[in-house]
Amino acid sequence: MGIPDHLTCLLRNVYAGQEATVRTGRGTTDWFQIGNGVRQGCILSPCLFKLYAEYIMRNAGLEEAQAAGRNINNLRYADDTTLMAETEEELKSLLMKVKVESEKVGLKLNIQKMKIMASGPITSWEIDGETVETVSDFIFGGSKITADGDCSHEIKRRLLLGRKVMTNLDSIFKSRDITLPTKVRLIKAMVFPVVMYGCESWTVKKAEH
Structure with missing residues (x-):
């Protein structure tokens, strides 16, 4: 793939002789060698x-x-x-x-x-x-893709997800201690992103405008 030799050598050194131990309710296990996978958190x-x-x-x-x-x-x-x-x-x-x-x-x-x-x-x-x-459909990258290519299924799903967020924030919206501008900012920050996620790829019908 055209990767320089010095980089592959550095990576081999990083992964050479890796060991790990597992913490359990009774303490930690003995150290053991890691032969597969990539480093967690690296x-x-x-x-x-x-x-x-x-x-x-x-x-x-x-x-x-x-x-x-x-x-x-x-x-x-x-x-x-x-x-x-x-x-x-x-x-x-x-x-x-x-x-x-x-x-x-x-x-x-x-x-x-x-x-x-x-x-x-x-x-x-x-x-x-x-x-x-x-x-007939599946979720890819957080969006529902259907066999017929109809985006209305995903639009309805997004509206339902947004309604669920609104329901979870119901006590905040009903509170008299929180100002209207703050409530508007909450909607823009927490509801709009959920509803509009992936909207760039939607083919919207006239009835859905």
């Missing part, structure tokens, strides 16, 4: 994990799908990955490539957390004897 850890994911995707040689004039075949956020394809056969091929390349570097796909969503009919899938769940 600012390098997210970058190292992203390098892992990028390495897997590059080696998988994924075919790209057209979306808004751009070629896209995957969306990644932390350890969540969404694969996209134009046909069921292409999606199966992408998934198996990612599975193989992941296992080469010691990572394993969690089949139980995996979901498949299609805009048309799709057959049931099995990977390593486990059935992959087929859904």
Whole structure:
């Protein structure tokens, strides 16, 4: 991936000879060696994990799908990955490539957390004897994505979440000890962000304006 040798050498030194102990209700365990994973709380850890994911995707040689004039075949956020394809056969091929390349570097796909969503009919899938769940919608990056591409489901969901926040703040809004400007600031700071989250990607219908 073009990473300079001196940086990989520094990282090896950082991770060499790592040990840990576990605190329990009865004290601490003996020290033991750590052979896998990244350092908890280290600012390098997210970058190292992203390098892992990028390495897997590059080696998988994924075919790209057209979306808004751009070629896209995957969306990644932390350890969540969404694969996209134009046909069921292409999606199966992408998934198996990612599975193989992941296992080469010691990572394993969690089949139980995996979901498949299609805009048309799709057959049931099995990977390593486990059935992959087929859904009509799923949450990605905090927003609901549906098979029909209708944003009204997400808009209604956001309004309900905002109403829930308003209910939790009900005692504050009814209080006579808190000024109206303060209540307005609370709404702008705590309710508006919840309702408007992800609104940049919404396709709003005329009836929803």
